[in-house]
Amino acid sequence: MSHRVSVQFFGITREIIGASTLTLDLPQPGRVGELLNSLKAQYPALSGLRSLLVAVNGEYAEPEDPIQPNDEIALIPPVSGG
Amino acid sequence: MNSAFKYVSTDEAGAITFFFGTVRNSTNSRNVEQLEYEAYDRMALKKMQEIADEACRRWNILRYVVVHRKGTLLTGEIAVLVAVATPHRADAYDASRYIIDTLKQTVPIWKKEYFDDGQVWVDAHP
Numbered sequence: 001m002s003h004r005v006s007v008q009f010f011g012i013t014r015e016i017i018g019a020s021t022l023t024l025d026l027p028q029p030g031r032v033g034e035l036l037n038s039l040k041a042q043y044p045a046l047s048g049l050r051s052l053l054v055a056v057n058g059e060y061a062e063p064e065d066p067i068q069p070n071d072e073i074a075l076i077p078p079v080s081g082g
Numbered sequence: 083m084n085s086a087f088k089y090v091s092t093d094e095a096g097a098i099t100f101f102f103g104t105v106r107n108s109t110n111s112r113n114v115e116q117l118e119y120e121a122y123d124r125m126a127l128k129k130m131q132e133i134a135d136e137a138c139r140r141w142n143i144l145r146y147v148v149v150h151r152k153g154t155l156l157t158g159e160i161a162v163l164v165a166v167a168t169p170h171r172a173d174a175y176d177a178s179r180y181i182i183d184t185l186k187q188t189v190p191i192w193k194k195e196y197f198d199d200g201q202v203w204v205d206a207h208p
Binding site for chain 1: 103119120121122124125126128150161162182185186187188189190191192193194203204205206207208
């Protein structure tokens with residue numbers, strides 16, 4: 001079983017991926033760590049970043065956190081506001 | 083700035099601090115011509131509110147304003163504004179410092195520096 005999730009990209013990750021959003025197939029139940037590993041395998045430049053976090057529904061998530069089909073997922077490269 | 087000052091002004095305040103984060107003209111001796119800010123709006127607003135709420139728990143804040151601009155900003159322009167009104171000045175300084183420091187660490191906003199010879203996403207790489 002797999003399910004599709006939509007992932008948003010910002011800043012340098014948007015440029016690495018070449019898109020603001022992607023739809024990915026994740027094994028069910030998907031976890032944040034699996035999503036990160038799958039993206040890093042497809043886009044090796046992601047591994048060169050100082051940090052790379054995942055936000056689930058607007059909150060920073062841990063690798064073991066689950067991903068549900070309707071979650072709002074975003075990749076968060078090192079922030080640099082201010 | 084004027085509307086932020088009007089908003090935080092209150093007769094109970096003995097201190098009002100304003101912090102402005104502005105666009106510096108250089109990074110590591112390279113000339114910065116402009117900055118481009120990008121935000122994950124929904125999460126950025128939520129995180130900024132959480133930071134302000136936490137500041138209100140830690141200090142006696144009467145009123146506050148926190149604004150972050152996005153899009154293209156030129157040298158000298160204001161990117162961030164943090165205004166805090168408190169009965170006594172120590173709380174205003176401490177809360178203001180906490181808000182801007184935490185905002186820079188946790189709010190999903192990104193800036194790209196445009197030099198005369200290239201562009202760099204700030205702090206993206208080790």
